[in-house]
Amino acid sequence: MANSANTSFFSSSWLYAGVAALLTFCLSYFQIFQPIEYLAYDRLLRVQSEAPDNEVVIIAMDEKSLQRFGPLPWPRDVHAQMINVLTQAQVTAIGYDVLFDKARDPSDKNLIQAVKNNKKIVFPVVIENLKQDGQLLELQPFAQLNQVTPSLGLVHFQLSDDNISRGVYLRGGLGEPFWRAFSAEVLDIANGEQEYILPLQEQKISKPSFDLKKIEQSQYVMIPFKEDKHFFKRISFVELLDNQEFAAELKDKVVFVGVTATAARNADFLPVPISRDGQIMPGVEINATLYHALKHEHYIVPINKWVIAILSALIVFCAFTLLPISLPRRNFYYFLLGILGVASLMWLALHLMHQWWPLVTPLIVMTTGYLFWVWRKVVGNMTFFNQTINRLQHEAANAIELERNTSLHDKFKFWHHLKLIKQWRSSDQREGVYQQSVPVLIDGKEWLLEPENLSKKEQRLFNKLLAQTLSKPVEHKQQLAGVIENRIVQVEDAITKMNFLRRFVEKSMDKLTDGVILADNDGQVFYSNIEANNLLPELRNKDQIDLLDILNGLTLVGNSNWQYLLKQVLLEGIGREIQAITSNKRDLKVGLSLLSNVAGKDFVIINLSDITTIKREQRRQLEMIDFISHDLRSPMTSILALLSRYQSHPEEFEEKQLSADIERLTRSSLSLAEHFLMLSRTESHIEIALYPVELLNSIDNALAVIMPLAKEKNIEIAFDFMAYDDIWLNANEDLLGRVITNLLTNAVKYSPQGSFVNLDIEQDSTGLRLRVQDQGEGIDKEQMTTIFKPFTRMQRHEMAKVKGIGLGLRFVRAAMLRFGGSVGVESEPGKGSCFILKFPASSIIED
Structure with a gap:
């Protein structure tokens, strides 16, 4: 069953992960969420930190320049003058982002001459739509200027579906990708004799269409626009012409000249992803940014959509494969970390690897998939809750009912039977007068109880029963508004009741005087109560206990074995009772019984009764x-x-x-x-009354009994009564007198004629000791351990025909145990014996 559950679990999670991964692949490949991908790209692009570029300078045809030279186009002498200034400044390269597509006036000669003198200038090529028949036209500098221009570059920025410029094709043209990008041509000029080779050569179009209505493009890169508006140094066009000191700052710089004034006619402004100046940027700055990216290889390459689709599918597949095996309370944090991890990966790829990994699609699928997964779990948990609630309520309804609505009259009647109270009545009843009534407020009603004359223990019992009566039962929680909350409350109530029943049963089992062991049908012990642990200490401190190992530690009384008995119980289901002996020689009655078909399993119950005393x-x-x-x-x-x-x-x-x-x-x-x-009375379990007994009086009575026998043998018994004050012991007078008499009888009987028997008393903080010393033959060490057993006599006494039955010392020992004391003996062969009665300090009664 467990294997099938695991198989079902894994197949379900893998199927869910596979479906989510396939959906992610399709959504990513077909770019369903491309607008959101663009939005993510724009936000990640803005998170940047880079030092300004000191190599590139923008000569801005700004508002101040428009005020001087008027609206565009300006006289070409002005541009010729600017080119001459830049030539004199010895700039590395010039990207002059102004289109001179037509010859206008004699001043064109000055422009041509300035360009011819410079030899480091690049002019733009622009593709324009004629609109009449849809034909496109490439606009270049007029012929004479074109002939002297060192290089031309295409200025054509690609707009995304949301009309924002994010990238450019490094090659393009009508019918075939003939022109390199304007910034690439500037970089080629800046490199000097070393030709600049465009990146991404593998993206070249192998077979151009030569269709003049179609722009052929290749080698697309995304431009890493700069959030800092001062990333490139700007010098006003008019200020540079008026102040030649600015020209000294341009030596060995790359200069881009272009329109930055928003009021200029036909100004080349485009919306860009960064958030400054209303998210528009002049074309000259876009070209400068592209130049910087190409120069430092910081251009951003979008990853192939096949690769992104496969990577997105793998991310989602791994996420939903790992999701079910993590702890539910941590799933949210793991998923949040996963989403942040993917977002961080996108940022790192964008700013460190200069690649664009559009992984927003897997983030969307992961988020929605996680919500769907949580919904499935909630539905599953609710179903489980309902089943659990029904099962727990059914079990609780059929369990032992511990909270019974017993009337107060029945409670007080029970207390009366226990002799705790004499009588009781409510305060509104007028009959009866109580001398010492105790007012008790129960459920808003006052009762008068008259207690008996209670001892301290009885008073504690009465107070305990009264406190339990006054304690209010646990109130059920109020109905909550939410369905889930109400279900949880029902589960908590049912579990609380079942836990209470479980603790009640466990404590009841531990209070049993018999040992109880429970084992499953695999022969493994899973429960043993306190008494069983006391009888069989090997049950303690073991994680796994084999039932037969425990039973084989017991010696069976009779010709049988535990394996056979256990097998018969499992086969027949009929209980067995046998007797066994533990390793420490305790007699047990062992009961074996079968508890069958509990939740589809059988269990063995072993009952252990200690019958050692019996x-x-x-x-x-x-x-x-x-x-x-x-x-x-x-x-x-x-x-x-x-x-x-x-x-x-x-x-x-x-x-x-x-x-x-x-x-x-x-x-x-x-x-x-x-x-x-x-002896039978002393060793039996019949209660013997203990009360104050004066020890000296008991000794005097015993001496009166033994003196005739002592005189016959001319034995003197010495005890100084005057040396002691009255000594009171908690004992029984008859038993104590016979104990002393038995010891004196033995001392006289086994002492030679003409000898002495001495009695003395020692008392200290530990208790009292009465010593009886004779001058007999003494006791061998071998017999010291047997003299207190019944019907035991020394062999030489029997040979000497000294009368006795061997019960006297046994009786002395049993009686002293009843007094809470003990009896000891000190003896050496040939030196007599000394028997010592030891009374604990608790047995001594002070005046």
Whole structure:
């Protein structure tokens, strides 16, 4: 399913990118957005920074010159005079952008002579439309002038579809591209003997048409017009004639002479892309600009439309291929960066590479395509939102309802059952008088509650329940105006409820006393609650956990294996319960069950119940049963045997001796039963009351019990009552007295005759210690760890036939655990033993 989704995703994105790229190619090749391309070219062209040209000077036939010489055309003596001045100034070349197409008067001789003397002048050739029959005519200088002119150049600027002059063909003419551009001819003169070769020779027309009604042109370049109006130095025509000092500045300069006065008749002004002087420029400045571009190879070459169409298609294809794999929240910024990048590429190509890459079409397609793509995503997301909302609302409707509208009466009744309040009523009810009522305002209505006599814990519980009752449920957000906003609010509400249910379930699982493990049908554990982690620590801190690895760490009780049990559960769907033992010897009851067909998948649930305490209790009960069946039954069997012999042979028994034997055996059974009952009670989970007990009094009672046995063995028991003040412990008087009695009994029983048993008490900040020191044989290290187990006795005591059943020390240990303390022993063979009862500081009750 994932592979098919990925395939669908990539095929969809690639198809979208391919369609957008094909559309871009067509739009770019057929120049559908050419007006916008022109607009982009004009704006990018204006973003420029270049130092003024000090090589070229424009001699301006301006308004001041018109005031001196009158309207055009001027007398040709004036032009002859100007040419002579320029000749004397030793200029490098002259581009005289004035057409002398007809001979006029004798003054033509002066002009011819001036041109003949100069030998560095270029006059224009102009193509004019005669309009009668559509025939075009090339206008050249009149014949005599033409003969002495060093060079002629075509002045014919190309207007774009929007009637703005952006470029020029470097070759042109009627029927064939015979003439080179005016500025190219000036550059050829300025180069001296080295012939200037036009660029873009590959664009020459191989077969001219020779049609005089058609202008044949080749080698088109775009002119990099200058935004700075002072890029070329200008000198007024009349000022140069009047002041010869200006002529000194023209040495080795290239000079263009032409009309700059807008009021001049037949003035040669053209609209250009830059924004100055109403976006018009005199022809002489256009020629000067072209000269500068050709000289420094800064002319702009438009790239072939095939290349631009392919490049545009590639840009769009890459953009829409990368778009789906980027993060949605960053798509806009990536696209904005892409558009700025393409615009920067156009500017760099224009000003650094001197090429025009019209890439506005891919920008338009990218923008509109991105908007369309966003629209598709919005529609898709809305569909997804609707489906998600319906699914979440359906799941939320069928989930556990945690917010129930419970009446206040039911709440207060429940609190009454918990013994938190005695009674309650609303403030508008007159019956009943409460002594210690608590006013509570709930939903604008006042209630009077009379609490019970609560402990601190009960008071905290009451305050908690009351605070939860007073807290208001989360209000749903108001309906918003937008459809998308409302859908988002619905999704947030549904997700909030589902998240709350999820957290509720997770916390509930963690509060379970049993461990729970969830695994998928691939055998991988994906959830375990806190109790499961405690029982099986290997579940923690693992990214990937194999179920069988966890189960194989448990030792099964019985002849089976986990692989078989797990397989049977998956095959039959019937749960199994088995017992297992962990690596740290804890007994577990393990339940395996199958949760089938949840969203099309099966899951395995493993339930872990810690039955260590139960198994220990079972083993203890079995030990007790064995004890009862042997030790407790033996005296009874002896009594029955004595009675049977007495009935058969009464003459062999004295009645007094028989009674003494029966009493001895009966007391032995009673003693065993008492020890057994006390130990069972102490080790059981039955609550034993703890209360203040005076320790010295318990010691005194124990000494009273043990003194007869001590006197029989001539053993002195030493304890200085006067050395201690009253000591009160939080304990149980019966259990504490029997604990001390058991230790003193063992000390007297296992000490030799005529020895001493000492008792002393130590108390510090950590607690209290009662020490019982005897002078017996001591305890071996091997038996130090077993003396507190039930029915355990030292081997030499059994061989010496010292009476005992092995429950006394077990009882002492169990009782001390109930008091929150412990029992320890210090002993060396041959030096006696010292048993220590340790009570923590928390067990000591101060006055």
